[in-house]
Amino acid sequence: MRFSFLSLVLIVILLTGCGPKLTPKDFGYYFKEKEQEEIMAKIISYIYITPKGVIKSQRMLPENRPFYMKEVPNFEMVRFFKDAEGRYLFYLVRPARNVNNHKRGVAGVFTLDDKGEIDYFEEVFVTKMIPEVDVKNFGNVIFDDFVSGKGKIEMNPLREDFIEFPSLMSVYDFEEKEWTYKEPVSLE
Numbered sequence: 001m002r003f004s005f006l007s008l009v010l011i012v013i014l015l016t017g018c019g020p021k022l023t024p025k026d027f028g029y030y031f032k033e034k035e036q037e038e039i040m041a042k043i044i045s046y047i048y049i050t051p052k053g054v055i056k057s058q059r060m061l062p063e064n065r066p067f068y069m070k071e072v073p074n075f076e077m078v079r080f081f082k083d084a085e086g087r088y089l090f091y092l093v094r095p096a097r098n099v100n101n102h103k104r105g106v107a108g109v110f111t112l113d114d115k116g117e118i119d120y121f122e123e124v125f126v127t128k129m130i131p132e133v134d135v136k137n138f139g140n141v142i143f144d145d146f147v148s149g150k151g152k153i154e155m156n157p158l159r160e161d162f163i164e165f166p167s168l169m170s171v172y173d174f175e176e177k178e179w180t181y182k183e184p185v186s187l188e
Contacts (some may be wrong), residue, residue: 003097005079014132015149019164023065024081024082025079025080025143025147026079026080027077027080027082027090029080030080030082030088033106035116036077037069037072037091038056038069038116039067039077040072040077040092041065041068041069041071041072042060042065042068042112042117042118043090043092043108043118043121044068044071044072044094045059045060045065045068046059046060046108046110046118046121046123046177047062047094047095047106047108047123048068048071048095048137051064051067051094052169056176056178057176058175059106060070060118062117063129074094074095075092075093075095076092076093076136077090077091077092078091078092078093078105078139078140078143079139079140079143081147083150083151086111087109087111087120087151088109088110088111088112089107089108089109089146089151090106090107090108090109090110091105091106091107091139091142091143091146092105092106092139092153093105093106093132093135093136093139094106096129098129100129101132102129102130102131102132102135103129103130103131103132103135104126104127104128104129104130104135104164105126105127105135105138106125106126106127107125107126107134107139107143107146107153108121108122108123108124108140109122109124109125109151110122121160121177122151122172122174123165123172123177123178123179124146124151124152124153124162124172125153125165125166126163126164126165127163127178128162128163128164128166129164134162138162142159142168165179166179169181170182
């Protein structure tokens, strides 16, 4: 009886110690938990609101990081990948201002410098405000295409139903690090 009880305890310990295997498309595959929180805060500073009293162009500065660290629990990294050029591709779920508690999905690309700071950032697309489960499902479906497209995504009618930015009227402004509307084309 003792042998079978010890065997059972050993099996339980082994099974509970074996969590889900991380793959190269998981955030935790590349960074430990503390690093994940810090990187999330850095990403959030590029894609989310600006702290009160801070001008938009300075929202990414390290002194504003505590504001964004408090926001980390409101975001979820759904998929993540490091490509052969050392660029990180991501898809995350973020809060959206609406009465239905819908969320947005954001896909982007960034690189880190030697100090772990973001030295290149591009927001590739942002979904419309939709239920969280749909935001996650869309991200899981489209992420492989995003990776195989080397951080770019082909638009098609189905994707246009989910993606708000970019659009025919909007473009990502690399200098301001935000979506802006294109100037109307003159017909003259």
